[in-house]
Amino acid sequence: MKTKQNVWSDKKKTILLCIVIVMILVLAVSFVSFFKADIIDEEEEQAPYDSMYNASRYFFRVFYPDDWDVSADPYGFLMNEEGLVLELFPLKKISASSSPATTASPTPASGTPTASATVDPRAGMERNPELTMSFYYKEYDALYEYIETLLPASPEAQTATPTPAATPSAEAAGSPASGSPEQKEPPMDLEIIADYVFEEFQKAHEPEGYGYSAKKGYNAETIEFVVLPYSYIQDGVTMSGELYVAARAMAYYVIQVEGTEASFRQYSSAVQNILYHMVFSVFEY
Secondary structure, eight states: OHHHHHHHHHHHHHHHHHHHHHHHHHHHHHHHHHHHHHHHHHHHHHSOOSEEEEEGGGTEEEEEOTTEEEEEOTTSOOSSTTOEEEEEEEEEEOOTTOOGGGOOOOSOOTTSOOOOOOSGGGTTEEEOTTEEEEEEEEOSHHHHHHHHHHSOSSHHHHHTSOOOTTSOOTTTTTSGGGGSHHHHSOSSOHHHHHHHHHHHHHHHTGGGTOEEOOOEEEEOSSOEEEEEEEEEEETTEEEEEEEEEEEOSSOEEEEEEEEEHHHHHHTHHHHHHHHHTOEEOSSOO
16 A cells, blocks of 8 residues: 555656646746747847938938838928928828818829838828927038137137038148048037037027936937937927937038827837938948
């Protein structure tokens, strides 16, 4: 009798051990599958989108999702005196209540130069006004006056004022040395440029009572940005925004991302992907 009990006891131990081993294997497989899926999702988020707009006159390209679109000048010129190159925005399905007069396709008119990809994914879609990315091209002229206000009134400080990168020296004029390493860098530190942009923005919106968070850095794939987050209330709705500033030798860029607080969160991943894969083009500098 004792022998049978011992045998049964050993079988129970064996069965329990097998169950434990199976459970460990199941957990291990589940963990590995979850980890792989997480990596795949991250890689997909980091991959550039298929649609692309080439702002060739202002030397940059942006990639965006098929359910977004671009508003830009038909011939690629600036849209206003503020240096607006283009607006990039998400699309939404056309609601049944929308009238035909207000649901024109946001894609540029046919026959105009654009790198906006396929039209089919945007059929039946209209602009979602709750979030917009605005891309600005800025020249350095006003910045030199700003820098002078930061320098002490001394001869040494006056001679330290940088000269515009767009104005070549007498030696460089007419020579191929215009692509020298010295001219590939912005004429001043990115932090100075960003501080100027942020101060001007805060002055312009002081009456509206904007709130600001501390500025921060953001390193995209090939571009370094300085970012200023902000928020304000408009008609009882909380609006969120960020200013991104980047620089190169010929000019600097300001990208304003603004929308309702809910849309800002909803499209955060797409916005980051768009900015991460933005590239400067044509010239190395």
